Amino acid sequence: MPTATKKHSESKRRQKKRGDRPKKPKMADTADRHDLYQRSVQCVEDEVAFIDERFREIRGREARSVREDFCGTAAMACAWAAHAPNATAVGVDIDPEVLAWGRAHNLAALPEDARGRVTLIEGDVLTVQTEPVDAIAAMNFSYWLFMDRPTLLAYFRSLRAALKPDGLLFLDAYGGYEAHQVIEEERDCEGFTYIWDQADFDPITHRMQCYIHFHFPDKSKMERAFSYVWRLWSLPELKELLLEAGFTEVQFWWEGADEDGDGNGVFERVERGDADAGWICYLIAAV
Ligand SMILES: C[S@@+](CC[C@H](N)C(=O)[O-])C[C@H]1O[C@@H](n2cnc3c(N)ncnc32)[C@H](O)[C@@H]1O
Numbered sequence: 001m002p003t004a005t006k007k008h009s010e011s012k013r014r015q016k017k018r019g020d021r022p023k024k025p026k027m028a029d030t031a032d033r034h035d036l037y038q039r040s041v042q043c044v045e046d047e048v049a050f051i052d053e054r055f056r057e058i059r060g061r062e063a064r065s066v067r068e069d070f071c072g073t074a075a076m077a078c079a080w081a082a083h084a085p086n087a088t089a090v091g092v093d094i095d096p097e098v099l100a101w102g103r104a105h106n107l108a109a110l111p112e113d114a115r116g117r118v119t120l121i122e123g124d125v126l127t128v129q130t131e132p133v134d135a136i137a138a139m140n141f142s143y144w145l146f147m148d149r150p151t152l153l154a155y156f157r158s159l160r161a162a163l164k165p166d167g168l169l170f171l172d173a174y175g176g177y178e179a180h181q182v183i184e185e186e187r188d189c190e191g192f193t194y195i196w197d198q199a200d201f202d203p204i205t206h207r208m209q210c211y212i213h214f215h216f217p218d219k220s221k222m223e224r225a226f227s228y229v230w231r232l233w234s235l236p237e238l239k240e241l242l243l244e245a246g247f248t249e250v251q252f253w254w255e256g257a258d259e260d261g262d263g264n265g266v267f268e269r270v271e272r273g274d275a276d277a278g279w280i281c282y283l284i285a286a287v
Contacts, residue, residue, distance in 0.1 A: 026220035031192070033225040034073050034101045036214050040187070040194035041140060044079040046265060051135050051170055052083065054253075054284060059166050063134040064088060067162065069125045070142030073102035074118070078110055081117040088117045092128050126155055130162055137170040144230035147207065149241065152233070156245035160287060169247065169285040171238070176278040179232055192216050206232040235273070238283060247285035255280045 055063035064086055068077040071091030080089040093099050099120055107115055121128055125138075126146075136159050146152040159169050180203065185196045193215040200209040212226040239250045253267040254274070267282055 027192070027216035027218050028214070028220035028222040031214065031216070031222060033214070033222060034098065034105070036189075036192060036194075036222070037212065037226065038073060038075050040189045040192075040214075041212070042075055043265070044076040047076050047137065047139055047170075048079045048083050050253075050267065050282065051080075051137060051168075054170075055135055055168055058168060058251075058284070058286065061166075063168075065131075065133040065135070065164075066090075067092065067130055067133045067136045069136060069138040069159075070140075070145075071102070071120070072098045073106055074099070074120055075102070075106050076137060076139065077118055077120070078102075078106040078114070081114040082110055085113070087114075089119070090130050090133065091118065091120045092123055092125050092130070093120075094122070094124050096122050126151070126158065132162065132164045133167065134164055135168050135170060136163060139170070139172055141172060141174065141230065143171060144233055145228070147205075147229075147231040153241050153245055156242055156247070156285075160246045163287050165287060167287045169242075169283075169287075171283040171285070172280065173233065173235060173238060173283060174278065174280045175232070175234065176276045178278040201232070208232055235281070235283075242283070242285045247287060249286040251284040251286075253282040253284065 051063060051066065055061075062084075065088045066077070066080045067090045068074065068080070069092050071077050071093045072095075074091035074093070077089035077091035081087050091099075091102070099122055103120065107118055107120070110118070121130070143152065143155060146155055163169065179198075180201055181198065182201060183198050187194045187196075195213040195215065197211040197213060198208060199211055201207075208228075208230055210228045210230070211224045214222040214225055216222075235252065242250050252270055252273065254270040255263045256266045256268060258264045263280055273279060273281065
């Protein structure tokens with residue numbers, strides 16, 4: 001058999017073999033956006049510790065019952081229920097898909113006794129009715145989805161009414177001049193890159209369009225895994241609204257910085273903030 005013909009048939013055979021082989025799926029196609037979100041955005045153990053410690057300091061007793069608003073996968077509600085044998089948690093979210101994910105992954109992973117102390121409600125935080133709780137938490141700026149003053153005031157009033165007489169409300173907020181910019185920030189996480197994309201900001205209304213993208217080492221991308229349209233609220237606006245809603249005191253807890261100037265996850269109570277390019281703080285509002 002002439003060599004050329006042999007080569008030809010050999011390469012055809014190899015091609016066929018390659019064609020038959022199933023393509024390796026891209027990392028972006030097999031990754032789970034809720035899992036990536038929890039691993040890159042949330043640190044629920046820190047939130048639980050913060051609520052637990054601050055409540056004890058401010059109220060001189062233990063917080064038992066916590067309501068997590070905009071709970072998403074209910075990671076925080078589940079962590080709260082798991083942190084102490086008498087801890088109970090209620091999670092509220094409007095989206096049945098994310099709640100189902102939370103039930104299947106976070107709730108199902110809890111020991112049976114803790115699982116029994118978590119209630120998940122599919123509902124609107126503006127109208128949901130729950131038993132009075134020690135603390136309510138609305139984290140990762142979710143309440144910024146309420147973009148006008150009357151709606152945010154109504155929400156804060158409903159929270160005050162949903163708390164026990166010595167209850168505390170825990171919120172977070174961010175700001176600094178970078179919050180007013182159209183920018184992208186990348187952060188390396190284990191096995192992927194998290195990208196926070198402030199795609200649009202209107203200085204007149206403070207309306208922002210933000211996205212979360214995830215990129216993978218095989219160059220595949222999960223673009224716009226999450227999309228948020230919200231308002232960049234300022235701390236004085238939030239304090240005024242909380243007091244108007246009937247809260248008696250608003251505390252600000254500012255995040256410290258490491259030697260590179262990045263947030264270190266340690267929050268101190270402050271009377272005034274730093275004019276950082278980008279800052280994060282917790283607000284605690286007392287009934
Ligand atoms: C940014 S995620 C927050 C997830 C999680 N709590 C965290 O700390 O990262 C916002 C969540 O708010 C929910 N949501 C939006 N509007 C809502 C409303 N009016 N009532 C209840 N949940 C709402 C969405 O379904 C979404 O799961």
